[in-house]
Amino acid sequence: MPLERLPRDGFESTPLMSPAVPHVIRPPDGAGGGHHASTTKLAVGAIGIVFGDIGTSPLYAFRETFVGPHPLALDTLHVFGVVSLIFWSMTLVVSLQYVTILMRADNKGQGGSLALVALISSKIGKTKYGWITVLLGVFATSLFYGDSMITPAISVLSAVEGLTVVQASLSKYVIPIALVLLVALFMLQKRGTAKIGALFAPVMIVYFTVIAFLGLIQIFNNPQILYALNPWYALQFFLTDGTLAFLALGSVVLAVTGSEALYSDMGHFGRGPLRLSWFGFVMPCLLLNYFGQGAMIVGLDDAAAAQAIESPFYFLAPEMWRLPLVILATFATFIASQAVISGAFSITQQAMQLGFIPRLSIRHTSETEAGQIYIPSINWALMVAVIVLVLTFQNSSSLASAYGIAVTGAVTIDTLLMAVLLMTVWKWKWWYAVPVVVVFLIVDGAFFAANLTKVADGGWFPLLIGAVAFTLLTTWARGRKLMRERMTEVALPIEIFAKSANNSAVRVSGTAIFMASSTGGVPSALLHNIKHNKVLHERVVILTVQIAEIPYVDPECRFEIHPLGDGFFRAIIHYGFMEETDVPAALTQMDMCGGKFDMMQTSFFLSRQTLLPSEKPGMPIWREKIFAWMLRNAATAMEFFRLPTNRVVELGSQVKI
Numbered sequence: 112m113p114l115e116r117l118p119r120d121g122f123e124s125t126p127l128m129s130p131a132v133p134h135v136i137r138p139p140d141g142a143g144g145g146h147h148a149s150t151t152k153l154a155v156g157a158i159g160i161v162f163g164d165i166g167t168s169p170l171y172a173f174r175e176t177f178v179g180p181h182p183l184a185l186d187t188l189h190v191f192g193v194v195s196l197i198f199w200s201m202t203l204v205v206s207l208q209y210v211t212i213l214m215r216a217d218n219k220g221q222g223g224s225l226a227l228v229a230l231i232s233s234k235i236g237k238t239k240y241g242w243i244t245v246l247l248g249v250f251a252t253s254l255f256y257g258d259s260m261i262t263p264a265i266s267v268l269s270a271v272e273g274l275t276v277v278q279a280s281l282s283k284y285v286i287p288i289a290l291v292l293l294v295a296l297f298m299l300q301k302r303g304t305a306k307i308g309a310l311f312a313p314v315m316i317v318y319f320t321v322i323a324f325l326g327l328i329q330i331f332n333n334p335q336i337l338y339a340l341n342p343w344y345a346l347q348f349f350l351t352d353g354t355l356a357f358l359a360l361g362s363v364v365l366a367v368t369g370s371e372a373l374y375s376d377m378g379h380f381g382r383g384p385l386r387l388s389w390f391g392f393v394m395p396c397l398l399l400n401y402f403g404q405g406a407m408i409v410g411l412d413d414a415a416a417a418q419a420i421e422s423p424f425y426f427l428a429p430e431m432w433r434l435p436l437v438i439l440a441t442f443a444t445f446i447a448s449q450a451v452i453s454g455a456f457s458i459t460q461q462a463m464q465l466g467f468i469p470r471l472s473i474r475h476t477s478e479t480e481a482g483q484i485y486i487p488s489i490n491w492a493l494m495v496a497v498i499v500l501v502l503t504f505q506n507s508s509s510l511a512s513a514y515g516i517a518v519t520g521a522v523t524i525d526t527l528l529m530a531v532l533l534m535t536v537w538k539w540k541w542w543y544a545v546p547v548v549v550v551f552l553i554v555d556g557a558f559f560a561a562n563l564t565k566v567a568d569g570g571w572f573p574l575l576i577g578a579v580a581f582t583l584l585t586t587w588a589r590g591r592k593l594m595r596e597r598m599t600e601v602a603l604p605i606e607i608f609a610k611s612a613n614n615s616a617v618r619v620s621g622t623a624i625f626m627a628s629s630t631g632g633v634p635s636a637l638l639h640n641i642k643h644n645k646v647l648h649e650r651v652v653i654l655t656v657q658i659a660e661i662p663y664v665d666p667e668c669r670f671e672i673h674p675l676g677d678g679f680f681r682a683i684i685h686y687g688f689m690e691e692t693d694v695p696a697a698l699t700q701m702d703m704c705g706g707k708f709d710m711m712q713t714s715f716f717l718s719r720q721t722l723l724p725s726e727k728p729g730m731p732i733w734r735e736k737i738f739a740w741m742l743r744n745a746a747t748a749m750e751f752f753r754l755p756t757n758r759v760v761e762l763g764s765q766v767k768i
Contacts (some may be wrong), residue, residue: 164369192348326403
């Protein structure tokens with residue numbers, strides 16, 4: 112059954128299976144394709160926000176290939192093979208798949224799985240297979256929540272574990288310090304990133320420069336490591352140790368974690384600045400560090416190499432500089448964690464606007480940047496999950512087993528969506544598209560398959576989180592669809608109602624706005640108001656908020672007004688799925704409903720539905736119970752639409768689904 116974006120009180124999303132709202136669309140200044148800041152300035156900003164996740168991977172990625180669940184011998188064959196795999200994985204997955212190809216697939220400047228699904232659905236939404244792309248996008252979103260829980264835990268733990276390199280006796284303090292840092296990180300979220308954001312780029316630039324310099328020193332000492340640029344060494348690894356090489360992919364993929372963030376955050380910086388910062392600075396710094404770690408191990412004797420491989424990132428530095436490096440890496444992982452938490456807020460807002468998540472309380476932490484938001488329920492849920500992960504897995508090596516599946520699952524889904532994009536949206540010839548897709552499916556599929564071997568060692572966690580999130584998202588979408596169908600069945604045409612109500616109710620001064628989930632029929636709150644209060648305001652506006660499948664709606668096309676006569680108006684406010692639904696602010700700009708709106712003379716009427724058992728339920732009872740629980744715990748329409756608290760009246764209704 113095709114899934115659609117479904118309505119709430121006064122909220123109706125444009126179905127994912129239908130064309131976008133027929134309006135001229137453009138992103139606001141500074142977002143998507145409308146960047147006015149210089150490319151260099153945006154590229155520098157991106158280093159601080161976007162690249163934290165992939166930038167902290169050197170802390171554990173190279174190490175895990177040798178000391179993880181399937182350890183490798185510390186010889187030239189395996190070191191050169193692993194370094195070569197890391198280089199070519201970064202080249203194929205990050206540089207080619209995401210930065211070069213997928214960044215061209217923007218939906219009005221915005222990137223990410225949901226934006227990609229919306230872009231594809233506008234072309235194939237009405238086909239019988241269109242719903243599959245929606246499910247893929249929803250599942251990729253579900254896996255992202257697992258990633259957003261594991262990233263802070265593994266990043267901060269791996270940084271603090273550097274204390275044991277400085278002094279082994281400090282190992283007992285690693286978990287307490289990591290927990291304090293993580294709790295502080297989540298406590299800071301409500302203050303927003305505006306104040307500390309200015310520090311992100313300088314810290315990350317220093318971090319990348321330092322790790323590149325440390326790697327470069329080792330490369331000068333052992334320049335033979337540069338032979339690993341030749342893909343033959345990766346191939347030789349597979350020819351010699353086929354099974355071990357395949358299993359090693361489960362750890363090598365940790366070097367490209369965060370690649371999907373480049374695509375998701377494209378709307379904040381634009382593809383040009385992101386490409387500049389990646390190819391011009393971040394990628395060279397990362398490769399120098401990875402090659403440096405390999406060069407160091409190759410240049411050590413067996414005993415020293417066995418000691419260094421326990422934490423090769425920190426052993427790159429002379430002993431006296433290891434404590435400063437631990438502090439710098441901790442700051443970097445703090446920033447990386449901040450970025451992925453902010454990403455969880457953003458993707459939740461998108462999913463909410465697209466109708467897959469119930470209304471949640473959203474707080475805007477900046478008066479100038481619409482993208483800086485804070486969602487308390489998501490923040491505290493992530494904090495609890497991260498604390499449980501740290502206490503359960505105890506160290507970053509154990510967490511690494513859980514980390515890869517969420518990332519490789521999302522990347523594989525993006526590859527499948529890319530295949531649909533190339534064939535249906537970009538209209539590539541099949542003899543061009545098929546080879547490209549096959550190459551990426553082989554690479555990404557191999558990474559995913561290798562990580563499936565770690566399910567028992569912790570890989571079950573992101574799969575469990577993904578399954579739970581997928582169930583919740585699809586249950587909410589299905590339940591709201593059923594509610595809309597039931598409400599439509601009993602809806603009374605507004606034209607008939609307006610004529611009859613005008614003669615049977617007393618008109619009073621002021622304006623009444625009835626929030627409606629559909630652009631047809633009479634809202635239940637309006638029916639109940641007539642039934643019980645027997646009054647009508649002199650101006651009655653039936654207002655629906657519609658979320659289009661594009662990020663931003665042109666302000667000139669924000670409103671649709673349909674006068675119904677006798678003081679009745681049908682109004683529709685259009686928003687993009689990246690925009691804030693601030694109804695009072697929109698109403699101050701709308702004067703086509705009989706004049707300007709005075710908030711002190713305006714009352715908002717909302718409907719609140721209560722579910723009743725149905726003789727023929729539209730979905731299994733267990734899902735119906737989940738949906739009822741989500742409905743009860745959803746934020747009120749008053750919070751979601753930012754309505755003035757002293758001007759809202761709620762009237763209840765009962766619905767059977």
